[in-house]
Amino acid sequence: MASSANxxxxxxxxxxxxxxxxxxxxxxxxxxxxxxxxxxxxxTLWENKLMQSKAVEGFHTEEQAALQAAxxxxxxxxxxxxxxxxxxxxxxxxxxxxxxxxxxxxxxxILQHMSATGMSAAATAATLALPTGVSPYQQLITSQGNVxxxxxxxxxxxxxxxxxxxxxxxxxxxQPQQQMVLQQQVLxxxxxxxxxxxxxxxxxxxxxxxxxxxxxxxxQPQQIVLTGNKVQQNTQVMQMAGQAGQMQQVQQVQQVQQAQGGAAQGAxxxxxxxQAQGGAAPGAxxxxxxxxxxxxxxxMMLQVDGAGDTSSDEDEEEEEEEYDEDEDEDKDKDxxxxxxxxxxxxxxxxxxxxxxxxxxxxxxxxxxxxxDKIHRSKNKWKFHLKDGIMNLNGRDYVFSKAVGDxxx
Amino acid sequence: MAYxxxxxxxxxxxxxxxxxxxxxxxQITPQLALxxxxxxxxxxxxxxxxxxxNRVNFKGxxxxxxxxxxxxxxxxxxxxxxxxxxxxxxxxxxxVACDGKxxxxxxxxxxxxxxxxxxxxx
Numbered sequence: 190m191a192s193s194a195n196x197x198x199x200x201x202x203x204x205x206x207x208x209x210x211x212x213x214x215x216x217x218x219x220x221x222x223x224x225x226x227x228x229x230x231x232x233t234l235w236e237n238k239l240m241q242s243k244a245v246e247g248f249h250t251e252e253q254a255a256l257q258a259a260x261x262x263x264x265x266x267x268x269x270x271x272x273x274x275x276x277x278x279x280x281x282x283x284x285x286x287x288x289x290x291x292x293x294x295x296x297x298x299i300l301q302h303m304s305a306t307g308m309s310a311a312a313t314a315a316t317l318a319l320p321t322g323v324s325p326y327q328q329l330i331t332s333q334g335n336v337x338x339x340x341x342x343x344x345x346x347x348x349x350x351x352x353x354x355x356x357x358x359x360x361x362x363x364q365p366q367q368q369m370v371l372q373q374q375v376l377x378x379x380x381x382x383x384x385x386x387x388x389x390x391x392x393x394x395x396x397x398x399x400x401x402x403x404x405x406x407x408x409q410p411q412q413i414v415l416t417g418n419k420v421q422q423n424t425q426v427m428q429m430a431g432q433a434g435q436m437q438q439v440q441q442v443q444q445v446q447q448a449q450g451g452a453a454q455g456a457x458x459x460x461x462x463x464q465a466q467g468g469a470a471p472g473a474x475x476x477x478x479x480x481x482x483x484x485x486x487x488x489m490m491l492q493v494d495g496a497g498d499t500s501s502d503e504d505e506e507e508e509e510e511e512y513d514e515d516e517d518e519d520k521d522k523d524x525x526x527x528x529x530x531x532x533x534x535x536x537x538x539x540x541x542x543x544x545x546x547x548x549x550x551x552x553x554x555x556x557x558x559x560x561d562k563i564h565r566s567k568n569k570w571k572f573h574l575k576d577g578i579m580n581l582n583g584r585d586y587v588f589s590k591a592v593g594d595x596x597x
Numbered sequence: 598m599a600y601x602x603x604x605x606x607x608x609x610x611x612x613x614x615x616x617x618x619x620x621x622x623x624q625i626t627p628q629l630a631l632x633x634x635x636x637x638x639x640x641x642x643x644x645x646x647x648x649x650x651n652r653v654n655f656k657g658x659x660x661x662x663x664x665x666x667x668x669x670x671x672x673x674x675x676x677x678x679x680x681x682x683x684x685x686x687x688x689x690x691x692x693v694a695c696d697g698k699x700x701x702x703x704x705x706x707x708x709x710x711x712x713x714x715x716x717x718x719x
Binding site: 198202203205206207209210213214217218221223227230231234235238239242245553554555556557558559560561563570572574575576577578579580581582584585586587588589590591592593594595596597 | 600602603605606607608610611612614615616618619624625626629632633636637639640641642643644645646648649650651652653654655656657658659660662664669671673676678680685687689690691692693694695696697
């Protein structure tokens, strides 16, 4: 079974625990009149989250491989069919869409994140396994009606973008290859999770010469998907683009795309994007040049960070303002109690909070276990622990016994 | 009753999150979710006790220690965890350890109260 010399006991242990729990609670579920289907869904959710956390090595790799192989076959077969028969999310008249669309999965993280919204394991695997081919976004979308999902397609040439999102009000942006007209509508939507996802559809007037590509920005409440890797929320961008005209839109999209490599995903980008929007228009001319130079790459995405980022200043200003406000509040509190108004900001420097530069991971390393014996002699401590689960540097480990020494 | 200690692990947290999602979509009741978690506690305790057989050594400097309610909490710095196979270094680690003796006083008292009050222990 184990291909490596050192077989990691963690995946097997977790699998066995999952199986035990599921089997034990099956009876409970039936007693409450809950369908077996829900039990299976629980199991799937549980396993998916474990996979996403990447805390376990080699978890479900075999299953993933099998699912990916199956999904690839399905994807290839159903690519063309699904595109034209999509019912839920038809953004634009499909006439305009080029029949050749390739999906490039560039960032597995996004896909994984997508799966967090509730996609089935198969769909997730299919998404992850998408090669340079058309992605069967239909499959992904149809998983859950009330869950917004983002599927983006990007041709190898970067010509076509499609973002399909199954939300309360389906929204997606499709980018036709050339000279396609995209209608944009701003539809603010509330996500199940309570996150507003303004969706903006861009209206791109037919390009006449000039820009070889038209790009659209797809906004999703949970994630922002850029043609390519990133997921961004660009409601403002869209608006700006619409106002500024196509050129700017394309430029922005391309820049965004380019910036994918360098920019962080997720919240930081989202915050920056609204601000970046303001700087997008002035930076459009610059973007044009950059875009032209990078046209060989699929320049579909807006770059709102990296070289074209103009929001950092705004961010910093905002952060500083907030910080000042907090300081003022603290000062007021202290002023009420003591006369130590000035010490609060001084004391705040005493914090030893230098953790960010030390670890790549955000995780706090935790060991959860039981103790057999804790011994101390002067300042020398000895620990005898057992049955523990450790999360170190983002990875999970287990032990049946642990012995340690430390000096206080 | 088994320790609920292991709920704050990758495995336990992912289970709790999954259960929360099902509760939100009203596919299960909170009571049922609780039962699942209790079952998880039993399963993980048993699995760790019976299915894991490896030993780890570690060494570092002790930053803080706390002993309260029969639970030790340590924070160590610059720690090296050594197993036969490999070595893991971390700058900071928090260790939470419950009493390893099976019939912990705290657990027994909780069970007694449950029986008296006829309330499941949350």
